[in-house]
Amino acid sequence: MTISSPLGTQIPQAAGYAYGQKMAGAPAVTICYFGEGAASEGDFHAGLNMAAVLKCPTIFFCRNNGYAISTPSQEQFVGDGIAARGVGYGVPTIRVDGNDVLAVYAATQTARKLALAENTPVLIEAMTYRLAAHSTSDDPSGYRSKDEEVKWQLKDPLLRFARYLDSKGWFDEKEMDAYLDKSREDILAALKRAEKVPVNPLKDIIEDVYDTPPWHLKKQLSELESHIAKYPQDYPKTAGR
Numbered sequence: 001m002t003i004s005s006p007l008g009t010q011i012p013q014a015a016g017y018a019y020g021q022k023m024a025g026a027p028a029v030t031i032c033y034f035g036e037g038a039a040s041e042g043d044f045h046a047g048l049n050m051a052a053v054l055k056c057p058t059i060f061f062c063r064n065n066g067y068a069i070s071t072p073s074q075e076q077f078v079g080d081g082i083a084a085r086g087v088g089y090g091v092p093t094i095r096v097d098g099n100d101v102l103a104v105y106a107a108t109q110t111a112r113k114l115a116l117a118e119n120t121p122v123l124i125e126a127m128t129y130r131l132a133a134h135s136t137s138d139d140p141s142g143y144r145s146k147d148e149e150v151k152w153q154l155k156d157p158l159l160r161f162a163r164y165l166d167s168k169g170w171f172d173e174k175e176m177d178a179y180l181d182k183s184r185e186d187i188l189a190a191l192k193r194a195e196k197v198p199v200n201p202l203k204d205i206i207e208d209v210y211d212t213p214p215w216h217l218k219k220q221l222s223e224l225e226s227h228i229a230k231y232p233q234d235y236p237k238t239a240g241r
């Protein structure tokens with residue numbers, strides 16, 4: 001599906017996608033992910049209710065990490081998290097420890113089986129914590145304490161899983177370090193490659209929505225083209241500018 005910046009748009013889209021697949025007879029389940037902040041959008045309620053009424057095999061996976069940028073969940077809602085809303089819409093709901101990798105895997109598998117067997121949506125609420133900043137322009141020190149962060153650092157899902165593997169004798173620190181180094185190199189190389197990708201043609205801005213682009217969009221495009229001809233530095237040539 002397309003990725004878009006407005007919160008929550010993927011939720012009704014997922015319900016609709018699953019409905020389409022069900023009508024086509026495909027033995028498929030659609031999953032969509034969102035935060036507890038996105039669950040405050042009207043799209044969450046429309047999507048869940050539509051999926052429940054139309055019996056769409058959709059997994060709605062909510063990652064409740066306690067914050068919507070700087071807004072803590074206590075200031076977002078008074079009810080018992082997001083899970084209670086699933087129950088309200090008649091949607092089978094699982095609340096899971098989101099920092100337990102194996103529990104999340106098991107919950108998702110169970111949800112998938114149920115969605116497929118009964119043509120039903122399932123809501124999963126994974127309880128977790130956003131350890132890092134929301135984005136590079138966010139500074140969590142302005143709205144939460146270091147103590148709070150430290151408490152959650154101990155429950156970091158990766159560390160926890162590493163400790164679990166270690167307890168089984170399956171963890172090799174050297175192998176892990178080598179893997180992390182290699183991953184870092186691969187990501188940097190991928191980033192460099194991606195930065196060289198040419199940007200899409202300008203006309204893509206107005207195409208792909210209407211069969212024939214309407215006059216006002218054509219006019220805006222031609223204004224934009226004149227602007228770029230005058231100020232070429234305003235328009236990047238590659239994804240990396």
Ligand SMILES: Cc1ncc(C[n+]2csc(CCOP(=O)(O)OP(=O)(O)O)c2C)c(N)n1
Nearest residue numbers: 005006007034035036037038065067068069
């Ligand atoms: C409709 C809409 N309103 C506001 C924003 C600005 N915004 C971007 S991310 C965000 C917080 C989202 O919180 P959550 O869904 O919990 O995601 P997380 O913080 O875990 O990334 C907000 C308010 C937006 N992108 N779209």
